[in-house]
């Protein structure tokens with residue numbers, strides 16, 4: 583079963599292990615191996631020599647694309663920045679908490695509209711759709727299942743996303759639709775505990 587995850591771009595060729603230079607083109611190959619989505623980044627020479635022939639015929643092949651390697655910046659600029667839709671999406675994916683599944687999907691759709699993420703592939707697994715997004719600047723790949731939102735759930739999820747955008751993940755934000763009712767204390771405990779259950 584494909585879960586949501588982030589697969590970062592490698593900093594070296596998977597085949598020959600030569601580190602990628604800044605702005606060097608590389609090839610990404612996505613495939614399913616033992617029900618896991620596996621990403622391989624290889625240099626052009628290795629692609630031409632070992633991968634290009636019959637890449638699409640490989641077992642589990644999903645997608646292939648060419649990217650340009652960007653050397654990571656010296657200091658992470660995110661540290662001083664306010665949360666953005668992208669940083670929240672990354673945090674949600676790290677948390678892997680089912681209550682944020684729909685929010686992650688909505689954020690990915692928002693980021694795609696802003697051209698911050700690109701859809702690279704769309705898979706079908708166990709009857710559900712899974713979207714593979716790429717962040718072209720970092721080369722990170724996000725795997726996000728379609729939560730198959732019903733129209734009547736959309737508003738609650740949009741409220742959840744708005745709250746996340748405003749407050750980040752620090753304050754728990756659970757719109758009404760997601761709040762489970764508080765547990766009722768057992769009746770027996772209230773009554774003293776010695777009563778027979780009524781028929």
Ligand SMILES: [Zn+2]
Pocket residue numbers: 595596597598599600624625626627628629
């Ligand atoms: Zn190589």
